[in-house]
Amino acid sequence: MILARADQATRRYGDVLALDRVDLDVRAGELVGLLGPNGAGKSTLMNLLVGLRRPTSGRVELFGGDPRDPASRRQIGVTPQETGLPGTLRVGEVVDFVSAHYPDPVPRGELLERFGLTAHARRQTGGLSGGQRRRLAVALAFVGRPRLVLLDEPTTGLDVEARHTLWDAIRAFHDDGGTVLLTSHYLEEVEALARRVVVIGQGRVLADDTVDAVRAVVGVRRVSLVADDLPTLPGVVRTERIDGRSHLLTTDADQLVRDLVTAGVPFADLEVRPTSLEEAFLAITAEHASAPTGSATDDTSAAPRPPATASVAGGRPTTPA
Numbered sequence: 001m002i003l004a005r006a007d008q009a010t011r012r013y014g015d016v017l018a019l020d021r022v023d024l025d026v027r028a029g030e031l032v033g034l035l036g037p038n039g040a041g042k043s044t045l046m047n048l049l050v051g052l053r054r055p056t057s058g059r060v061e062l063f064g065g066d067p068r069d070p071a072s073r074r075q076i077g078v079t080p081q082e083t084g085l086p087g088t089l090r091v092g093e094v095v096d097f098v099s100a101h102y103p104d105p106v107p108r109g110e111l112l113e114r115f116g117l118t119a120h121a122r123r124q125t126g127g128l129s130g131g132q133r134r135r136l137a138v139a140l141a142f143v144g145r146p147r148l149v150l151l152d153e154p155t156t157g158l159d160v161e162a163r164h165t166l167w168d169a170i171r172a173f174h175d176d177g178g179t180v181l182l183t184s185h186y187l188e189e190v191e192a193l194a195r196r197v198v199v200i201g202q203g204r205v206l207a208d209d210t211v212d213a214v215r216a217v218v219g220v221r222r223v224s225l226v227a228d229d230l231p232t233l234p235g236v237v238r239t240e241r242i243d244g245r246s247h248l249l250t251t252d253a254d255q256l257v258r259d260l261v262t263a264g265v266p267f268a269d270l271e272v273r274p275t276s277l278e279e280a281f282l283a284i285t286a287e288h289a290s291a292p293t294g295s296a297t298d299d300t301s302a303a304p305r306p307p308a309t310a311s312v313a314g315g316r317p318t319t320p321a
């Protein structure tokens with residue numbers, strides 16, 4: 001059963017194309033990670049699915065109906081990227097206030113326990129640390145025993161221990177049959193929780209696959225070296241020359257170095273380092289990289305699928321530079 005669906009959903013903010021014909025189905029019982037760099041369109045997609053914004057074109061559905069229908073919304077729990085809590089209310093009071101909106105809320109003690117907040121029940125939210133406030137904001141999404149929870153960067157600002165507490169709570173909800181859609185900048189976070197990851201870049205779905213398959217794409221490395229002349233090398237997804245150094249982006253740095261040696265290329269000052277998610281996305285969206293982020297893709301053009309989508313299925317991008 002599909003709980004949330006985007007069907008060719010496009011959203012513009014003035015000239016900015018935030019989402020570009022996105023298709024997404026979230027089925028009952030799934031835990032889906034939405035991964036992408038800043039400005040990719042993750043929050044916009046979430047906002048469409050929960051009915052806070054409407055698509056410019058295309059459709060979105062929640063439980064098979066309009067996301068703005070209160071009956072549908074009552075069955076979801078949401079933690080937006082930024083939340084405000086009334087600073088003078090105690091943690092327990094905030095939980096009680098939100099609980100009062102639901103027919104069968106999770107008991108206060110149980111909820112606070114699950115999210116590691118028991119010791120803070122009597123503290124005013126204004127006096128909590130940023131991480132404690134964030135945990136409370138996420139906990140509130142679960143109060144009403146939702147069927148579907150949507151969490152926008154739930155662990156931002158949390159230390160390692162708090163992040164693990166939160167991950168455990170999300171896993172427990174999922175183990176009990178709950179459905180989760182969460183956004184993150186970090187593959188490690190998605191990996192810790194989800195089997196399925198949907199990669200968004202420049203408003204498009206670049207990949208919708210298992211974490212392992214996606215890791216092969218975003219696990220791009222930068223091999224940089226000084227060399228006069230480089231032959232065409234297999235597995236290189238992008239090449240740059242800056243200040244006399246060549247930078248090669250590849251998903252298999254070991255193989256690339258072997259190929260350089262086998263080809264007898266005279267090189268010096270070799271460096272291999274991981275790329276940031278942003279760099280990896282630039283590499284896999286090379287076809288679109290000439291367009292300014294989130295703005296210049298022609299809504300009506302019959303643009304080809306980004307290379308990553310096709311190559312993920314094969315486990316490795318094969319797009320030449």
Ligand SMILES: Nc1ncnc2c1ncn2[C@@H]1O[C@H](COP(=O)(O)OP(=O)(O)OP(=O)(O)O)[C@@H](O)[C@H]1O
Nearest residue numbers: 013016018036037038039040041042043044045294
């Ligand atoms: N209310 C708005 N008005 C104008 N532009 C907006 C608005 N909301 C989002 N955008 C733009 O739409 C694009 C997608 O933004 P969105 O917040 O959905 O990305 P995101 O993937 O959630 O980013 P982040 O990881 O930084 O939160 C960006 O270019 C952003 O500047």
